[in-house]
Amino acid sequence: MRRGLLAGLLLAVFASPVMAGTLLKVSASQRQAMGIRTAAVKAAGHVPVDGLPATVRAPLHESAVVTAPYAGITVAVLAREGAQVERGQPLARIQxxxxxxxxADLASAQGDYRVARAQAERDRQLLAEGIIPSSRAQAADARRDAAAARLQELNAARAMAPKAAGAAPGTYELRSPLAGRVIERSLRLGEPVAALDKAFMVAEPGRGMLEMQVPARYASRLRPGLPVRTADGASGMLSEIGAAIDRASQTVLVRASVKGEMLLPGQQTSATIQLPPPAHAWTLASDAVADFDGRKIVFVDRGTGFEAVPVAVQAQTGAGRSVVTGALAADSRVVIAGAGALKAMLVAGE
Structure with a gap:
């Protein structure tokens, strides 16, 4: 019964030609028969680019790599992967x-510096008394300065490889440079380690860097500071925008600094970037957008009927919402159900 009534209504309306952009007059009873429902549009606060594949990396500024300054053998592993550590906490011991x-060199350098300093002081006193020439005092000062530079160099080397208290000679400690979580451990007990090998990676908990490939059509609108959110609730801002388009995928690499409780390096997730909206951008239900004559249109309620208004889709989300640009207004209501019948009226009026 309802289907027959709808067909009769469409035939009645099709009696006069109708083109896109004109008013399709529909009475209240016809609206009900066609199952037409409308909803208000809202000014778009942003354009969401969602469903972007993303990979979590270690945070750029809130992480540190701990390396072994000298080759040796790992004799103790003091921190496990995933453990929380404090700044300066020993992580491992290497002999x-x-x-x-x-x-030995440090002890020798300390002795050399003490002797050179004392000699320089004596020569300065002798110079003041007129016993020695100034060139001799200057030479003593130069030897003292050279000994001081050597001692400073060795002290810096010792700071990189602090001696492990109570351990065998030649055993030094690797210590955490910051408070955080051990997210990677490369050392194995009893195995050799080469100079400058990566031993640990430590990062502040709840922080990460997100890497995403964004379609090239959005590249000109990407800016550092744009909001980013992942599917698992982490949020942050864009921090790096690639300067080239990947030829194969036609995407640009972007990175974001994000915060989230469950961020783990290597984790695969999806993300949404919120772009600034263009002028005359509106958010509405995706069901309101219809295809007609190679264009996107929405049907705007004009009281006595509906007008087909061309729009350009800027973004569409998985939650059934779209952002469009077009000649709409803040008080516009668009058809979200029954658009098929109105579209048929347009087709019949071509």
Missing amino acids: SREAMRLG
Whole structure:
């Protein structure tokens, strides 16, 4: 019964030609028969680009790599992967021939500096008394300065490989440079480690860097500071925008600094970037957008009927919402159900 009534109504309306952009007059009873429902549009606060594949990396500024300054053998692992550590906390102990030589060299350099300093002080006193020429005092000062530079160099080396208290000679400690979580451990107990090998990676908890590939059509609108949110609730801002388009995928690489409780390096997720809206941008139900004659249109309620208004879709989300640009207004109501019947009226009026 309802289907027959709807067909009769469409035939009645099709009696006069109707083109896109004109008013399709529909009475209240016809609206009901066609199942037409409308909803208000809202000014778009942003254009969501969602469903972007994203990979979590270690945060750029809130993480640190701990390296072994000298080659040796790992004799103790003091922090496990995933453990929370404090700044300066020992992570591992490495026994090294170079570290053993460092201790001897440091003791020798301390003695050399004390002797050179004392000699320089004596020569300055003798110079003041007129007993020696100034060139001799200057030479003593130069030897003192050279000894001081050597001692400073070795002290800096010792700071990189602090001696492990109570351990065998030549054993030094690797210590955490910041408070955080051990997200990677490369050392294995009893195995050799080469100089400058990566031993640990430590990062502040709840922070990460997100890498995403964004379609090239959005590249000109990307800016550092734009809001980003992941499917698992982490949020942050864009921090880096790639300067080139990948030829194969036609995407641009972007990175974002994000915060979230469950962020783990290597994790795969999806993300949404909120772009600034263009002029005359509106958010509405995706069901309101129809295809007609190669264009996107929405049917705007004009009281006595509906007008087909061309729009350009800027974004469409998985939640059934779209952002469009077009000649709409803040008080516009668009058809979200029954658009098929109105579209048929347009087709019949071509």
